[in-house]
Amino acid sequence: MKPNRRPARLTVVTPRFAIDPGEVSATASIWRSQEHAVRAIPFDHAADLPVSSSRVATALRATAAPAALAMTVIAARLGSITLFVNGFRDRVLDDDTSVAHALGREGGPK
């Protein structure tokens, strides 16, 4: 046994940083699909209500635009989070690769 070797850890310490790129990709994919689902929510019944003297029909028709806009905003934010997470995953992978390459070129620390 080498005397200077660090003893093996007996306890599991929660890492401060860890990532499984595959897991992140899968999650981002779910979020992307839900973004599409939200964006596709229809409000055509309200938008297409015929003009009439009914105040109910008029008021209901007027809800279509803000409802659709709200879905667009929510979907866009989901899309932004997904983009951000995918970008983060890519950057971590790039950093991992580039650091590994750098170490490999220089033969590791002297």
Added chain:
Amino acid sequence: VNTISEIRCWQLDLVSATGTQMQTAAATLDRAMETVARAMDQMAAWVGDTRHAVGSSVDEQCDHAAEIRNVLNQIADEALDAATDLTHACTTVLNRVDAAVADGFIVTDSGEVAHPDGTRHEQATTIQAHLRDGLATVAALDADYGARLDALRADLSAMTSRQAPVTLPDGRRLDPDDVVATLRTMTPERRRNMLSAMDDDDRRRVMQADPHTIGNMDGVDFATRADANEIAIRTALAAEQRAGRADGPRARRLAEFLRQTDDPSAGRGDLDRTSERRFIAFDTTGAGRYIEMIGTFDGARNAAILVPGTHSSMNSRSSTTDAAPALSRSTGGPVFVYLDGDLPQRLGYEGLESALPALARGDAPSAAVDATVGLAAGVVGSAADPSFARAMAPRLVEFGKQLDAEIARHAPGATTTVIGHSYGGSVVGSAEQLGLRADRVVYASSAGTGVFDGPWRNANPDVERFSMTAPGDPIGIVQSLGPLNPHGSDPDTAVGVTRLDSGRYSDGTLIEGTHGHGDYWKDPGSTAFRNMVDVVRGDSPTPYVERRPDGPLGLGLAPDNEPPDREPLAALTEGARDLLALGLGPLGDLLDGDIDLPGPIPDVPLRLPW
């Protein structure tokens, strides 16, 4: 007022379809955001600051989407109710027009009616009055629902990016979520003061931020609580459907909650005689809890709280709760069905069934052991268990205060009556021991006077108390157990209680025996029901008349002047069956402290937890 030709062109089926689409939109949005949140939670490997930041962002989006969902649900609700009410009102008006025209009357577009035959002038005037009333009702409904939809459209527009801040009475502007958090730290009285000083739009937006909390929060006005719970019910129904339980008992019940019912406060001449159901408390977790308000404060001189008994829950209906509309109609005031807590769902004797296999084998000793074990296990959590009353009573006390505050605002001077039926009587008595305030209290076929030690401490020193137990009602056994009754004393003999006559059904037959425990709820013409109405209205109910002794009839304790028409053993068996049917088997056994097993099998001594 709209013209006849205008309302003929209204396509209310499209309004209904729009409401349904809004509801679907809310459910789809909810499902999508739930999927997003679940995916975030299920990421096990990703650790670090970025994960926390992304998690917070996802939570924020889910919260915003939930608020949007709540408004979509409200729009759906208003649209569907508007379609129902307007369809009924328009159809009635148009049918009257068509009938009049077919009968030779001339009807103008604005509803004026004439007939070429001058002798029918009076009839024309009557028809015209009906048509004008109908058109006015249509216009009022259209304006009312339209205004509510306009307000919701404004809410939606204001929260497209994020929910707009609301203004507090002190001028501060806060996010509605923060207002809800602040409300949580306040007493009901301070909440009521703060919310009543906010404008309607801001109060509604606070409610939209967290309907579940607002819908169950004491100090929030009943109208806002009811609006909040309407959203909560739609959300709960969507969750049941998402979970694949769309045809389950809970989903069916929730759908029922969302359907309009007959409005007990509607007049005979009213065109719109239905109303949406209003819930002052709602929680779908576990067995489910709710308080339903039936009727309104409009012109009310009284209000009643009705606490039902064993087996009552969100999933099931009972004759007691079903009687609330009739009670409201008869009293002219609102009736609150109080189920804001868990009531026992078992009667307590079910464990006896475990002895059946051994009995079938003729193994008496084993049957006795099985029965003892089964019964002892069955008592806890059953109607014999006082813990339900213990838990429900404090909330009933607080609800009484909330009702008083609502009455002070909407129907000053109206009196309150609290009615407890069967196990519900024990809940009401326990609440009285804790200081419930009421003008009158009725112990109807009540299990007892309350589970706590000490006397009633009703906050109203002038409270009037009444009791009613039909002859032969097996609950009489429980009432007469004395110190062994976990639900307190016998309300029929308690000091200061006026015992009322349970009397007869409307067909003249005597209210008695096992069915006399609760069948009078099904018969608004019965003496018992009418007496309760009299109490609520402050009229004079008829006092107790001894028509038969209180003992259970089936046990051979019939009046001395009536010769027994059965063999004693047959009478005993039938009486035992009656007790079991009512779920009072184990309590009946307390009479002699054992389980009475049939035939030669020796009785089993009981060691019950009280």
